[in-house]
Amino acid sequence: MLVCIPTIVGSEQVLSPPDGPYTARPTGGQAMSCQTILRTVEFKLYPNKTQAATLEAWLRRCCWLYNRALEQRTKAYRRRRESLSKYDQQVWLTSLRARIPWLAEVPAWFARSALERLDRAYKAFFSRCQAGDKPGYPRFKSADRYRSMEFGERRVFVRNRSIFVPGIGPIRARGNFVISGEQRTMRIIRRATGWYASITLKTSKEIPQHLSFAECGIDVGIESFATLDNGEAIQNPRVFRKAEKKMRAAHRHFSKCQYGSNRREKAKRRLARLHEQVQRQRRGFCHRASRDLVNRFNCIAIESLRIKSLARTRLAKLVNDAAWGFFIYCLIYKAANAGGSVVRVDSRGTSQTCPACGAVARKELSERTHCCKGCGFRCHRDHAAAMVIRQRAFGSVRGAIVGPVASEQAEAMKREVQQLLLRSPRTPSTVEL
Numbered sequence: 399m400l401v402c403i404p405t406i407v408g409s410e411q412v413l414s415p416p417d418g419p420y421t422a423r424p425t426g427g428q429a430m431s432c433q434t435i436l437r438t439v440e441f442k443l444y445p446n447k448t449q450a451a452t453l454e455a456w457l458r459r460c461c462w463l464y465n466r467a468l469e470q471r472t473k474a475y476r477r478r479r480e481s482l483s484k485y486d487q488q489v490w491l492t493s494l495r496a497r498i499p500w501l502a503e504v505p506a507w508f509a510r511s512a513l514e515r516l517d518r519a520y521k522a523f524f525s526r527c528q529a530g531d532k533p534g535y536p537r538f539k540s541a542d543r544y545r546s547m548e549f550g551e552r553r554v555f556v557r558n559r560s561i562f563v564p565g566i567g568p569i570r571a572r573g574n575f576v577i578s579g580e581q582r583t584m585r586i587i588r589r590a591t592g593w594y595a596s597i598t599l600k601t602s603k604e605i606p607q608h609l610s611f612a613e614c615g616i617d618v619g620i621e622s623f624a625t626l627d628n629g630e631a632i633q634n635p636r637v638f639r640k641a642e643k644k645m646r647a648a649h650r651h652f653s654k655c656q657y658g659s660n661r662r663e664k665a666k667r668r669l670a671r672l673h674e675q676v677q678r679q680r681r682g683f684c685h686r687a688s689r690d691l692v693n694r695f696n697c698i699a700i701e702s703l704r705i706k707s708l709a710r711t712r713l714a715k716l717v718n719d720a721a722w723g724f725f726i727y728c729l730i731y732k733a734a735n736a737g738g739s740v741v742r743v744d745s746r747g748t749s750q751t752c753p754a755c756g757a758v759a760r761k762e763l764s765e766r767t768h769c770c771k772g773c774g775f776r777c778h779r780d781h782a783a784a785m786v787i788r789q790r791a792f793g794s795v796r797g798a799i800v801g802p803v804a805s806e807q808a809e810a811m812k813r814e815v816q817q818l819l820l821r822s823p824r825t826p827s828t829v830e831l
């Protein structure tokens with residue numbers, strides 16, 4: 399139930415270049431550096447009937463406000479060629495709240511979050527326009543698609559095993575109440591399985607600086623979820639595949655229900671719950687797999703995949719079900735928090751190269767064994783790719799002793815990645831989700 403996604407926001411001390419013995423496993427020698435991180439903790443809320451009704455009403459009003467604000471911006475531009483900023487709209491909101499009593503009932507911060515959200519939508523739209531994309535213009539949202547509101551002021555939200563929601567009071571909750579750090583913001587989210595509160599905490603964390611490196615190359619795939627360069631394979635859970643039958647039945651039932659009927663509403667909720675379950679299972683798996691890898695290795699090499707374009711091919715369902723993007727994201731932030739690093743290498747030809755002699759070994763996707771004509775090296779296709787990835791990142795052949803000269807280059811790269819991870823707070827530059 400509890401999800402923690404910490405992100406590094408700044409560091410008090412930049413990691414110094416690592417030196418010392420170059421061994422295969424991390425040894426005890428570690429220094430610490432203190433970093434400020436933002437992390438989010440999630441609580442499941444158990445509101446009573448009145449509280450739930452209030453939350454629902456607020457969310458609908460925020461949604462109404464979002465749509466009106468979008469309309470205002472669009473009209474202002476069409477009629478007067480005027481671009482409204484979020485500050486203009488905040489002034490407008492104040493006057494609106496004075497005129498409309500039901501809008502004034504919603505705590506100001508929650509209402510303001512609707513305007514913030516619209517502003518973000520516009521910023522994303524314009525930045526993508528500038529980048530040469532063809533993005534869609536921000537759209538009106540239906541009440542179904544407007545699911546969260548944020549309270550952006552510092553408060554003590556977590557009190558006595560319940561969550562304090564401004565304007566409502568304490569709501570019974572479940573989650574990990576042992577939290578430390580400054581409580582910054584709270585987001586109330588409505589999902590298919592109920593209400594949730596996601597609280598952002600600002601804490602400082604001791605991040606170890608490793609003096610030695612345990613490296614590993616990972617090849618992600620469909621046959622097995624990931625293969626390590628030591629030949630170990632992480633099984634693909636294929637969460638969606640397993641739930642597909644149930645899901646198909648639920649979909650069929652939903653589409654047969656009469657439009658606007660209670661049965662249809664019920665079927666819709668059931669379907670949404672199923673989708674949420676699948677998402678949770680998939681994410682849980684990614685969290686566990688990445689945690690295990692980060693605990694064992696502090697330098698991880700992966701290939702930079704174009705997940706989005708892969709997801710447009712006929713393998714789409716499998717690619718999406720594997721959730722590589724989320725896995726890589728987990729891997730990067732978990733490694734950054736443990737003082738490790740993730741190196742992304744060029745993905746071109748990783749599966750067409752021989753890890754033993756470096757020759758090109760062409761094979762179709764259906765050929766599952768790597769067999770080099772040059773040197774006769776044989777192993778599983780994904781295993782060979784993982785070895786190539788590792789070599790590209792760290793320049794070492796598994797099993798061979800790496801001298802200080804060969805490792806220099808690798809260490810320079812690691813340092814670079816560490817610095818990159820420190821500099822880019824929210825979206826680690828190496829992730830493409």
Ligand SMILES: [Zn+2]
Pocket residue numbers: 752753754755756757770771772773774775
């Ligand atoms: Zn070979």
